[in-house]
Amino acid sequence: MKNFYNHLHAQHQGKVEMFRGALVPCFEVPARADHVLAELQRRQLGAVLEPQTFDEAALTAIHSPRYLKFLATAWDQWVALDAANADKDILPSVWPTRTFRTDIEPDNFAAKVGLYSYDAGTPFTSGTWVAARAGAHCALSAAQAVLAGDRAAFALSRPPGHHAGADFFGGYCFLNNAALAAQHLLDQGKGAGVKKVAVLDVDYHHGNGTQAIFYDRPDVFFASIHGDPRTEYPFYLGHADETGTGAGLGANLNLPLPRGTDYATWSQALETALAGIAKFGADALVVSLGMDTFEGDPISGFKLTTQDYLRLGERLARAGLPTVFVFEGGYAVDAVGVNAVNVLQGFTSP
Numbered sequence: 319m320k321n322f323y324n325h326l327h328a329q330h331q332g333k334v335e336m337f338r339g340a341l342v343p344c345f346e347v348p349a350r351a352d353h354v355l356a357e358l359q360r361r362q363l364g365a366v367l368e369p370q371t372f373d374e375a376a377l378t379a380i381h382s383p384r385y386l387k388f389l390a391t392a393w394d395q396w397v398a399l400d401a402a403n404a405d406k407d408i409l410p411s412v413w414p415t416r417t418f419r420t421d422i423e424p425d426n427f428a429a430k431v432g433l434y435s436y437d438a439g440t441p442f443t444s445g446t447w448v449a450a451r452a453g454a455h456c457a458l459s460a461a462q463a464v465l466a467g468d469r470a471a472f473a474l475s476r477p478p479g480h481h482a483g484a485d486f487f488g489g490y491c492f493l494n495n496a497a498l499a500a501q502h503l504l505d506q507g508k509g510a511g512v513k514k515v516a517v518l519d520v521d522y523h524h525g526n527g528t529q530a531i532f533y534d535r536p537d538v539f540f541a542s543i544h545g546d547p548r549t550e551y552p553f554y555l556g557h558a559d560e561t562g563t564g565a566g567l568g569a570n571l572n573l574p575l576p577r578g579t580d581y582a583t584w585s586q587a588l589e590t591a592l593a594g595i596a597k598f599g600a601d602a603l604v605v606s607l608g609m610d611t612f613e614g615d616p617i618s619g620f621k622l623t624t625q626d627y628l629r630l631g632e633r634l635a636r637a638g639l640p641t642v643f644v645f646e647g648g649y650a651v652d653a654v655g656v657n658a659v660n661v662l663q664g665f666t667s668p
């Protein structure tokens with residue numbers, strides 16, 4: 319399996335995030351990707367490649383031009399306000415909730431940041447745009463490899479993507495890598511017979527961004543297994559009654575589970591998700607591969623073990639679809655490499 323590694327990921331390195339009422343050191347750290355890379359290399363599980371570059375159109379297929387322009391210029395705007403800002407990350411602090419307008423982009427920088435975000439846990443740093451863009455290119459490159467005939471490919475990148483919407487960041491995510499890969503498979507895959515794509519999100523947290531992007535689309539099926547949003551981030555989306563809208567009705571499947579869920583129960587939800595994907599008739603699969611379902615994860619509540627990830631990989635392989643894996647969450651830093659690579663190993667050599 320080819321692995322597209324975001325060699326610029328460490329340029330995104332947040333200092334602190336708002337967590338349970340306090341500013342705490344960021345959980346989403348560069349060491350996460352470093353550990354996955356080291357484990358891939360240790361097991362020699364395929365070539366580690368730099369991504370191709372893609373033009374703006376591959377990004378505007380998912381994200382609004384207004385949002386992309388903000389991401390590309392945010393850091394310069396921040397430092398132009400005050401040179402001392404260069405030592406501080408941008409952290410959102412004000413948002414337009416119900417009854418406010420979002421059609422007018424404010425001139426005030428803090429207000430602009432709030433327009434394009436939804437939480438105070440996602441710092442924007444000097445290298446965020448460069449890292450996120452290269453990460454998107456990893457996801458697009460992985461999709462490209464699958465279109466060229468590879469059975470599967472892995473986008474090893476951070477920051478993650480599944481919480482990012484068409485025009486907002488949050489949950490440590492800026493560009494929706496899984497959505498970009500899915501759209502690329504559709505846009506470039508006609509010749510290869512790709513007419514319908516499924517995104518399976520196995521991160522602990524509901525992929526609200528991916529769901530929102532594809533909610534009215536009949537050509538992308540979104541299935542997600544995640545902590546119940548009544549108690550778990552991102553709280554305001556991810557319930558079982560969200561089944562799609564308009565032409566996309568029936569193409570969204572949420573499988574929320576309680577804290578404490580182990581693989582015996584989790585894997586039943588996986589069967590439900592894969593049955594939905596099979597019924598939909600997907601020609602290709604994108605897996606939002608979050609490893610924060612691990613029993614040792616510091617901010618999550620499921621109980622999957624290191625061995626379970628081998629079984630997950632084996633089961634995904636049996637779905638029989640060309641598959642793009644996209645790295646998402648997972649904060650038990652010392653275990654994240656072994657766990658992620660176990661999924662890939664289970665998939666390639668069961």
Ligand code: 6XA
Nearest residue numbers: 439489490521523551647
């Ligand atoms: C709140 C927790 C964000 C969760 C990020 C994540 N700051 N998403 O892992 O998949």
Ligand code: ZN
Nearest residue numbers: 521522523647
């Ligand atoms: Zn997560």
